Amino acid sequence: MSATQTFNLPIGGMTCASCAGRVERALRQLPEVSNVSVNLASEQARIDAPADSLLKLLDTIEAAGYEVPSERIELAIQGMTCASCVGRIERALAKHPGVLEVSVNLATEHAQLKVARGTDRNLLLSAVSKAGYSATLLTEQTAELGGAEKNLQRERWLLIIALVLAAPLVLPMLLAPFGVHWMLPAWAQFVIATPVQFILGARFYRAAWKALRAGAGNMDQLVAIGTSAGYGLSVYQWLITPAGQMPHLYFEASVVIIALIMLGKYMESRAKRQTSSAIRALQALRPDQALRLKDGEEQLVALNLLVLGDQVVVKPGERFPVDGKVLEGQSHADEALISGESVPQAKQPGDSITEGAINGEGRLLIETTALGTETVLAKIIRLVEDAQAAKAPIQKLVDKVSQVFVPAVLVIALITLIGWLIAGVGIQVALLNAVAVLVIACPCALGLATPTAIMAGTGVAARHGILIKDAEALEVAHKVNIVAFDKTGTLTSGTPQVAHLQAVDNDTQTLLQLAGSLQRGSEHPLAKAVLDACLQQGIKTQPVTASQALSGRGIAGIIGERSLALGNRRMLDEHDLSPGDLAAKAEAWEAEGRTLSWLIEQKPQPRVLGLFAFGDTLKEGAKEAISRLKALDIDTHLISGDNRGSVDNVANELAINSTHANVLPADKASIINALKKQGVVAMVGDGINDAPALASANVGIAMGGGTDVAMQAAGITLMRGDPRLVAAALDISNRTFNKIRQNLFWAFAYNMVGIPLAAFGYLNPMVAGAAMALSSVSVVANALLLKRWRP
Template sequence: MPSLTTFALPISGMTCASCAGRVERALAKVAEVGTVSVNLASEQARIEAPADSLERLVRAVESAGYQVPSTRLELALSGMTCASCAGRIERALAQQPGVLSVSVNLASERAQLQVVRDLDPQTLLSAVQQAGYGASLVDAAHPAQAGAERQLRRERWALGLAMLLTLPLVVPMLVEPFGLHWMLPAWLQFTLATPVQFVFGARFYRAAWNALRAGAGNMDQLVAIGTSAAYGLSLYQWAVTPAGEMAHLYFEASAVIIALILLGKYLESSAKRQTSSAIRALQALRPERALRLQGGTEQWVALGELQLGDCIVVKPGERFPVDGVVQEGQSHADEALISGESLPQPKQPGDPVTAGSINGEGRLLVETTALGTETVLARIIRLVEDAQAAKAPIQKLVDKVSRIFVPSVLLIALATLLGWLLAGAGIETVLLNAVAVLVIACPCALGLATPTAIMAGTGVAARHGILIKDAEALEVAHAVNLVAFDKTGTLTSGSPRIAHMQAVDGDTTQLLQLAGALQRGSEHPLAKAVLDQCAADNLTLAEVSHSKALAGRGIAGQIDGRELALGNKRLLEEHWLQNQTLIAEALAWEAEGRTLSWLAELAPQPQVLGLFAFGDTLKDGAEQAIAALTAQGIDSHLISGDNKGSVHAVAQALGITVAHAEVLPANKAAIISELKKTSVVAMVGDGINDAPALAAADVGIAMGSGTDVAMHAAGITLMRGDPRLVADALDISKRTYSKIRQNLFWAFAYNLIGIPLAAAGLLNPMLAGAAMALSSVSVVSNALLLKTWKPRAHK
């Protein structure tokens, strides 16, 4: 009979004693349940049951027709150093009564929990602390960015000082092959190595102790054991060597290992800071205040003071603070960062607006329809948080192996010690052979295998415009067989251009001149497209008088006594204008997803003069990018928030067979999740609307020409915004991951060969140290071969 835990479950929906009886009977049927007592007055059930039976108890309550109310908690964690730390915290929290589900995110240092209502959070904090880590409720802890930067600076200083102390110990070893013997005095080696070992290496001892308390093994234990063995052996050799003779010391081995692994830890910390900044960048889009109109008076208020139905004023150029519906005014809204739509959208009474998007040229009154966590932007933030909290498909190989490797090495060292004692060897021989086992097993090459390959691979990639943010992206990218692209700003320029124009009288040059004259001085994206085309054609533009913006419709002005206007279909309808000869072209261009602008004469002779169709243009290299992926056997999909016409036109031009149009941010992530069921998926995007999909994909690839949010949410960033770099990013990732696997093979091969030799007394500690150094040299040399890599376009 397993040990029983007392659960106190809140239960909702009970109305009478018979309800309590039904719940009690349902709970009693759960396997291995002890006593059950249901109190109708307090709406609570007390159950004695095994600790792992909570899920079954909740299902029993639900099967009886009632509910166990739950709530979501988030904890801020500290002290984690590797994936196994996250696993230990997760197991510690999952064992607490009342925890329905738990997910620990190493990158954001957060734990997301679903717990039964009224669970005391202090029990969760205590569980984390007992596991050897720090924890606090996110509501009560708001770590400032400045604090994180200070911590990173402290780590940088510690790394620099550790390197400075280690360098004099390494130089004699490096020059010895050239016949130079610069051995430092033992006391000086001791003075340099001791602070590295016990001051800068203290973090490894703490983490190793935490793992030991949890009954697990990790890389920190390997570092602590190996460096302590080398350091301790040096002290012993120093103590027993007669005065005047040179002792065989290994202080440099312990110091080098700690300094180099501190470098890897610093790089890991930097990556984690960048990952968590994605959420901060999203949150920065929300204004802190809103201008509320109440009783005819405008007043700035905090967002927390707003209520549903409040009327707020949004001035030109401001961000919408809430989701709502336009009540008064006409304008355009730049929703590119939210919906993926490249062109500003006209807004008039009755149209919805989204928090975070930018108001254009008109003053709008907006009725609030969603606040706080219910806005579209807040949901995007939650999607990114949830996607980032999801488990990586591949766990850290070194952490897995170390669970077996550490106790195995200790057992072999102990067996060596006892074996030589039983064989009658002297105490010095026994000790040296046992320590030789620990020295040869010292995880220098094992610790260098991953960071050196990552440093070399990411370094050469960065020189060619590819930023690989973390090792997790490398672990997954080598297996990618499907790439999903956003359209606007990724495969297309994101800036509208004149795709077609038609004049009623056939004179497109004069049509363009008149349109350019009207648009001169305007900052609207469509105006810029017209003016760019005028500049390209070297056209002279006439002077305009009485120019005025027509909010939500276009622009008007007088040229040579004629009143002209350029705008959308609503402009024509207001003036009862139409032209049958252009209807066919308009319908065809709209089917391609083009945005139309009509040029009309309003006076003295009202008439339609011509039609412009605006559209996005393909980026240079977009076709080659898709072709390169196809050549590698990688499928390409197109997922965009734009209209069907423009999306399918781009897909057809690039040879992409699967295209999804008019996709909202939440649905982008859902499509990626569906694709992941059968493929390893990379998502390529550049906007806020892509952030959830970037985080949900196995590998997120952001265009550097896009938003900071997209780059923070992605594991790989293409700094030049060149789509051809997507295939190159996957290629360097494959090569880097291959180097990591090769390095790990060599690191373990040295141990598999060296440990038996050391146990047999055929490898003294000095040779063991040399073999360990050789393993490090081979690992680093192999990693440096990545520096010869070049993108395909440069070959």
């Protein structure tokens, strides 16, 4: 059991002294707790317990009916070089009282923490410092624009210096095969190698010392020990060699190793920067200022001066600075980088606008509806950042390996040294082989294999309107073999439209014109469907007089000299009319789950003029979406609360074999749980009633335009309501996970092959250094191939 420490935890939900007593009694029952006191006034619990008992304390408090309020913070970590660094920082932070969850990402160099509210940030920063690294709150780091670019430029100049100094030491080796035998004198080699070893290479010594002080191992220790051994052996040989003779020196090995590692780290930094390009592209969409209209005057103001309800003018070609609603003007909005929708969307009064989209040809006046962190763009950025910083479950294996990797390599290097000495080859050969083992065995590639693939995969997905909420959803999605769809708003448009119409005299144009004329000015959904049909066919409506709503039946009015009515079957019964020749069509359309409306002429002689059937229509791309999933050998299901006729009609059109109709919202999750017994299930939905099913599925996929509740419950959000993106989301998940597996294979393969070769003397230290640098670069470059993906 770990050492006892004091936890000061905030307790939420306490209202009286009995609450405090209940929490205190619950905690005292734990054998691990040696002392506890709960203060109602400060809403704090002071608990003396082992450091590793935090989760048990939280469970006990929750079981007593209370909670420990938490918050999320993010740290920028400096000084990490390999996978073992990640594990060390995570362990250091996890020991801190108040840290509930911690995840450190080598590729982003960020740490995400879930902490009890009120946890001292300075103590967290101190914990990282004691582990041998430095950290800042992310908000502090992001305040300095271009910081990452400045660091990259500094790395570039240091690399150029290292390569220039290494060149004269490597040149003799390159000229020797051509019969040119020339070498710098020992003193010149010493002068060149020393600044490389102790100035340019100082970073390795500093990081190695910090890790050693923290009682851990890392890549920098391997490099520092290996290059120091080569440098020290060269100095020793120089000093003991008689004057006038050329000693066997290995300065070039140490210098080239340092230069190659610096080259590898620089290329790695550049490549990692490319993996985060999606975030930078999204952040670049935010304008700095907005043109506010106040008291009839246009004022250019900073975004932080805007408030909800402000009116903002957006001119043609400008980006929308806020989320809003169009008040005046007509234009088109290019939302390609936000939703992946390549076709500009028409905008007119009443339409919503998304921050970051580009205004087209018209001047628009919009009312601000969301600002700052509440805009759609801000939520997208936060979602992508969270996904890129999260760890995939497979990363746990890598973390376990990295904890023992460096100590194991040091042992292998020592065995190599002793083994070659026993073999009688002399200290020089034995030491060089041991140095080669130390240099080639770098766990950088292991630490980068998973996060770089996740960053590249989630980034390219976001560019095409697919937001992946976390790495676990990404890892699970590639196994999906069952996809369950909600119907309304997911595979169908969600709004009624004229599905069928039939005129008694077969003149559907006149039938539609008369019905549309009756519905002029009505806000009823069915009226809108009729008017939309008129608009699509270019039919102009006629003036109507004496218009009146018929409660529970429909609407009536006079067009010209004709008295007409449009409504349901009750209206036929009131006029003692029969469907006549339309009876068969009415029965068939009702079996499809359609809503029927009859157009009748009331005077002088009541008669039926025609029949309309209203229903939800399939979304564009719905058929293609289902066919794509079937091509991937994925079973599809349709789950809906609608009637059996409506559900079966959609299923037949889409060739979906398994349907579930008349399903209550609470029962959708039960169906998903039953399907999970047959395979890995993805649920696709868009409404509040879909949220339980989305949460129950192995992977929840929320459709764009759906509710925030659905998006929160889902692991993947599709920014466009295009069902074809479901197959695309599963495809990018599969490709990303394949990249993770490829990266891990190569990362392990480099070491599995390289270490034995180096130990048996088949790799000199310089080749080992080049191979080590290549391993990290190749892993990141392989992940970057995902950026070429298209749905």
